[in-house]
Amino acid sequence: LSIAMNESPTIKVADMEIEKKRYTRKSTQSALFPQIDVVGQYTRTIQKQTMYLDGGFGSSMGLDIDPTQFDAEEMKVVQVLQKVLGSPAPEPEEDAPAEGIQFGRSNMWTAGAVVNLPIIMPSLWKNIQLTSIDVEYAVEKARSSKxxxxxxxxxxxxxxxxxxxSYNVYKKTFDTESTVLNDIKNKFEQGLVAEYDLITASVRLQNIIPEMLQTKNAVQLAILQLKALMGIDLEVPLGIEGSLENYEDEMYAQLLDVDLSLTNNSDLRQIDLQVEQLKKVYEIRTSQYLPTLTANFNYQYMSQNNDFRFSDYRWDPYATAGITLAIPIFDGGRKHNDIKEAKLSVEQVRLQREDAERQIKLMLQNQINQIAKSIEQVNSLKTAKEQAQKGYDIAVKRYDTGMGTIVDVNQAALGLTNTGLQYNNAIYDYVTAKSELEKVIGVDQPIF
Structure with a gap:
């Protein structure tokens, strides 16, 4: 079990899933901290904006302009400035084209930092609580895998x-039958027994060989399956010690020590955590009705130029700070429907839990009945095994003294073999039923 828990890919994947959920929780918690971004932007003006003015803003400043000092294009700009800063211009004619001025520069560079901080975010708080339950759920799933x-x-x-x-039973029978066959051969050579007895004993021995080979292959296949579950290479030699008979004396004491409550049943605990998850989803959707408050700060430097002589650029600072209050008003009923959906999901899982609990109780009772049945079978077959051994010994002695036949010996040997196999199967049924019972009630192994 210790090797399996350390080497099994299933357990490693389950442990990785726990780590993933923990990282997800930390990622969600990071949203509580300020989000700081460094931003940079370049904008190329393809067509500058044009501003039109139909009159000046007064003649208080006055303009004394010599038209001979400007060419035709420059004079147009001067005339527009005269309208803005100089004396009022005459009313334009109705059909005369409006004059305008283009402003701005071709290149605009922006660089700075942006800071956003959530102050009141109810849905975020609930989401963090949800990620904590996700971690618990992953831990329980890993426990279930173990x-x-x-x-x-x-x-x-x-x-x-x-x-x-089973192989040992057939091997013991084979050795015993080999001894009986040799004894019959000696008696046949001395003329003490009929050839029928020799043929019957030989056939009996030959019939045992296929059973021995089959059980030997079963041993190898079972060991390979055990290696695969343990997560070790199939080529690694593995020796198995012990016998099913060793578990007979521990039957009653182990059964009395088992707590039969379903408190630690992993399936039910996972369903309970699913209910908690859905409850948090319900709370998250309910919290979407609540207002949110965030703070922001923006500090940037800007430069506008018509060329790419960076050393001559002039950088001007620009900074803003503020808070944003968002109050949900109307969304077409989306939040209302989401809440109803989440509420129904909670009820669905609760009903599924009730059904799962009934099924698990049925499995629990079935395993308890199987254990009780196996104990009775072991007690009965243990006595039958002792009697079969005694009957076989008597049949052999009767045959040696001429009071019995080879058929009696064969029947006794067959009864001894069958009771031995049934005895082992009864103990196997007990230990496997007990293992299933421990799985149902969620018994943790000490190595956990």
Whole structure:
């Protein structure tokens, strides 16, 4: 189990998912801090704006202009300035074209910093709480993966023990039948038994060999499956110690120590966390009705020029600061419908939890019944196994003394083999049912 928890890709993926959710929570929490951006912008004016004036702003400043000092194009600009700063110009004729002046420069450069700070953001606060629940949900899913993996590893280990014990039963039967066959051969050579007895014993021995090969292959396959679940290379040699019979003495004490409540059931805990997540989603959508308040600060330098002689540029500062209050008024009913949807989602998951709890209780009762049944079978088959061994010994002695037949020996040997296999299967059913029971009630392994 320790190797599986450290090497299994499933567990590693689950742990990575926890880390992802923690990073997501930190990313969401970062929205509480000021957001500072350095901005730069270049704008090229393709067509400058034109301003038209139909009259001046008074004659208080006056203008004394010598027309001979200007060419035709410059004189047009002077005339416009005269209208703006000089004496009032005569009313333009109705059909005369309006005069205008273009202003601005071809190149505009802007560089500075922008700072935004949320002050009141109810939806952001609820979203941070939601990410915390997401982390808890990821942790519970990882715990569920570990419980599931532990269950699979234990069942695979028990499967190896079952295959090994079954092989040992057939091997013991093969060795015993080989001894009986040799004894019958000796008696046949001495003329003490019929050839029928020799043929029957030989056929009996040959029939055991395929069963031995099948169980031997089952052992190898079970070990490969166990390696795969443990997350180790299939070429690594792995030896399995122990026997299913070792678990017989621990049956009753282990069953009494198990807490049968569903408090730690991982499936139910995950559903509970899903309910909490949906409740937070409901609160987030409800908080969208609340106003938000943000602060902002902007500090920039600007330069406007008609050329690219950067050393001659003049940079002028520009700064603003303010707060923004946003009060939701109308959105076509979007928030209202979102809230109703979230409320229905909560109710859906609650109903799903009730159904899941019923199903889990049914599984729990089924495993308890299976354990009780296996215990009774083990007790019964243990006695039957001892009696079968005793019956086989009697049948062999009766055959040696001439009071029994080879058929009696074969039947006794078959009964001994079957009771041995059934005994191992009963213990296997118990340990696998107990493993499933621990999975249902959410028993954490000590290595967790």
């Amino acid at each position: 419980i599931e993996l532990a269950n699979q590893v234990k069942k695979a280990f028990y499967g190896v023990l079952l295959a090994q014990d």
